[in-house]
Amino acid sequence: MSIRVRFAPSPTGPLHIGGVRTALYNYLLAKKEGGTFILRIEDTDQTRLVEGAEDYIKESLEWLGLTPDEGPGYGGDYGPYRQSERKDLYAQYAQQMVEQGNAYYAFDTPDELQAMRKEQEALGHHSAKYDARIRMQMRNSLTLPAEESDILIAAGEGIIRLKMPHDEDVSFVDLVREKVTFNTSELDDKVILKKDGMPTYHLANIVDDHLMKITHVIRGEEWLSSTAHHVLMYRFMGWEAPHFTHLPLILKPTGKGKLSKRDGAKFGFAVFPLEWHDKKEDVVYAGFREDGFDPKALLNFLVLLGWNPGSDEEIMTMERMIKLFSLSKIVKSGARFDVDKSSWFNQQYLMNTADADLLAPVKAAMPEGMTVEDSYLQTVIGLMKERVHKYGDFYTEGSFFFSAPESYDDKQVKKRYKPEQDAHFDAIKSMIAASSDSATLADQVKGYLKDNELKMGVYLPLLRIMMCGALKGPDLFDIIFSLGKDEVLKRYDAALVAFKGMES
RNA sequence: GGCCCGUUCGUCUAGGGGUUAGGACGCCAGGUUUUCAUCCUGGUAGCACGGGUUCGAAUCCCGUACGGGCUACCA
Incomplete structure (x- = not known):
């Protein structure tokens, strides 16, 4: 069976560099194996949608050259590829799990949930979960008389929660970490269908991965802890689970915590591929493109952040990366973002690229109001390219060529x-x-x-x-x-x- | 707090029972250059700690420490 992988970002903001690397690894595996790279937009949280985010994601992937084979706007036989457009699909599966006794309806209000957590905290239970120990004390179809639940369900008051089995070890193989095991008594009864009828990530994810015939799930390590839930759901549905690979996170340069939105400004580099204007905060976040990076160099730098080809080879073209990529060489521990090395990669790219091929991107980086003849600019590129790191440097480091x-x-x-x-x-x-x-x-x-x-x-x-x-x-x-x-x-x-x- | 994952030069990493622990970025020094950069040569620096197992441990096991992730009707 041919390999099918997906990159599934949530359009809640710009795509960050960790996401870019996840997309890259998915893309590389697909291309290496002659498989299919799918873009799926996970927009199930209607409250967090950000205008322009989906377009931003697509534009980023295009800029990077990681064009999806299937996805919204890219065609494909397994659409729609936007989860909000698949809304009606999910309920039946949640329903099926309820009927099988693997899930149940819950009617607790946010206030009641908060009260429960407070209460549990007072009893010394740190950050209490809605789990087997708690569920019989709450308002749900397990505790309420059937007639009462039916009325609430009919009135659209219910949500659906997964019913975690009692004290059972759930193991799965992570292609990077080998066997990982969770005991169901440590797991909470995750909400799978929300009040607004939308699925949560967990349900939507397994339903779509199954329906879209995804063979390999390659995603960030932040998903490792919920994978047991996913494995259980595949089991409940009688579906074969895909192979899982959890990628180590990209950390702040200090190593304290994963790289986040604001770190760019803090440490002096971009964390986003393209510049992003956050309208709500009225802040402009820097982008690698605008900072003068070439996407090929960026990708070359990123591919080595958490993976290696098993040799000393570092400078790689996309073809080379595809040829050498393998999931088994993915590293287990988180990697810090190293600004110096990223710009070294860009310099290497500049030095190894023909002057003529550099003309267009260098022109694109030209300061506003400047006009230079192509032939002259190309001469400057030839003379300066081993002395600069980024596209804009031709104009700053080589200012004497222009004035x-x-x-x-x-x-x-x-x-x-x-x-x-x-x-x-x-x-x-x-x-x-x-x-x-x-x-x-x-x-x-x-x-x-x-x-x-x-x-x-x-x-x-x-x-x-x-x-x-x-x-x-x-x-x-x-x-x-x-x-x-x-x-x-x-x-x-x-x-x-x-x-x-x-x-x- | 609980659960899960991790830990080799400052950083990215190779190495997975016997290695002078290798490479790359950075940094330093020298060479080349009218200068800078490139390039070349050399240098700097590392197996978190404690126990085991073993003739022998960076490597296997346990513990500790430290770091990270998760712990929402977010993804």
């Missing part, structure tokens, strides 16, 4: 510049004015310096500062030829004036 320096490294100038050098600089200037190509000019200038017993370490750095403002950047003569003679001579004159103003 004359606004200031000069005066410390370095003072160290080297003397007015007596002016005559030699004039000679160099005329060489530039007469030059026709970079290599020849370099030879001429260096030859001149040698012939006159002048130090390269004095004149060349000064010439560079005239062009760039500081001692950094690509080959000096390449810069000169990229800028063009007019611009070079203009900068030359302006710099010399500035240099003279500095010494004194």
